Amino acid sequence: MTNIKLEAGGDYDEIEVIKGDYSSQKITNLRLASALFSNSTFANTDLSDSTVYQTKFTDCDLTGTLLVGTKLTDVTFTNCKFELGSFMLAKLRDVSFEKCTFKEVDFRQTSLQDVSFNNCLIEGINFTNALTRGKLDIKSSQLIGIEGVTKLKGLLISNDQLFSLAHYMASELGFTVSED
Numbered sequence: 001m002t003n004i005k006l007e008a009g010g011d012y013d014e015i016e017v018i019k020g021d022y023s024s025q026k027i028t029n030l031r032l033a034s035a036l037f038s039n040s041t042f043a044n045t046d047l048s049d050s051t052v053y054q055t056k057f058t059d060c061d062l063t064g065t066l067l068v069g070t071k072l073t074d075v076t077f078t079n080c081k082f083e084l085g086s087f088m089l090a091k092l093r094d095v096s097f098e099k100c101t102f103k104e105v106d107f108r109q110t111s112l113q114d115v116s117f118n119n120c121l122i123e124g125i126n127f128t129n130a131l132t133r134g135k136l137d138i139k140s141s142q143l144i145g146i147e148g149v150t151k152l153k154g155l156l157i158s159n160d161q162l163f164s165l166a167h168y169m170a171s172e173l174g175f176t177v178s179e180d
Contacts, residue, residue, distance in 0.1 A: 003018075003019065004017055006025075007027065008026060008027050008028050009030070010030055012031065012032050012033070012035060013034060013035075014034045014035070015035045015036070016036040018038050018039060018040070019038075019040060020040035021040070021041050022045050023044060023045060024044045025045050026045075027045060027047055027050075028046055028047065028048045028050065029050060030050035031050065031052075032050070032051070032052045032053070032055050033052075033053055033055070034054045034055065035056075036055070036058075037056070037057045037060055038057075038058040038059055038060070039058070040060045042061065042065045043064055043065070044063070044064040045064075045066070046065075047065060047066060047067050048066050048068040048069050049068070050067070052070065052071070052072045052073070053073040053074050055075050055076075056078070057075070057076070057077045057078070057080050058077075058078045059078070059079050060077070060081075061081050062080055062082050062085055063083040063084065064085055065082070065086075066085065067087045068086050068087070068089055068090065069088075070087070070091075071091045072092045072095050074093070074094045074095075075094075075096075076095075076096045076098065077095075077097045077098065077100050078098040078099060078100070079099045080097070081100070082103070084103070084105070086106040087105065087107045087110050088107070088108050089108075089109050089110065090111070091111040091113075092110065092115050093111075093114060093115075094113070095112075095114075095115045095116075096115075096118065097116065097118065098119065098120075099118070099120065100117070100121075101120065101123075102121065102123065102124070103123045103124055104124040105125050105126070106126050107126060107127050108126050108127070108128045108129055109131075111131045112130055112136050113132070113133040113134045114133075116135075116138075117137065117140075117141045118137070119140050119141060120138075120141040121141070121142050121144070122138070122141050122142065122143050122144060123144040125145070125146050125147070126148055127148035127149060127151070127152055128147055128148035128151075129151065130148060130151065132152050132153050132154045135154045135156050136152055137156040138155065138156065138157055139156050139158040139161065143161055145168075147168065147172070149165055150172045150173060
């Protein structure tokens with residue numbers, strides 16, 4: 001199917017959407033199971049308080065998307081764009097982001113269990129007060145800005161990332177770094 005209308009409070013199993021346009025809609029309390037979305041846009045869409053599991057998003061635009069309080073389990077995002085969106089208070093379990101871009105995305109107070117960011121570009125993610133269980137793997141991603149890193153238990157990073165994260169960690173811990 002190419003485009004299926006999604007409605008707030010709707011329950012959708014085993015759907016496949018190609019080039020769906022859900023821009024600027026309020027589709028809260030949605031339930032998605034075993035769904036596939038490709039080349040679809042969710043720009044400026046409110047998907048808060050939804051439940052999504054065993055679902056794949058490929059080549060999707062999630063700019064400005066609100067996933068506040070949403071539960072995502074066994075979900076994969078591949079080559080997706082996230083800008084100025086929010087996962088605040090969301091619960092992510094077994095979620096994989098593959099080759100995605102993140103610019104100024106809010107993960108504050110999010111529960112993260114076995115989440116990976118593989119080969120992603122991360123330009124501003126706020127993990128302040130996020131709760132991690134299991135691993136949070138960002139070792140293959142490019143990091144340009146990250147907040148809340150000092151509280152991320154189980155964070156898996158590369159040797160090179162350790163040095164780039166040092167500035168953010170020092171700032172969060174109140175350290176002053178002197179050139180002297």
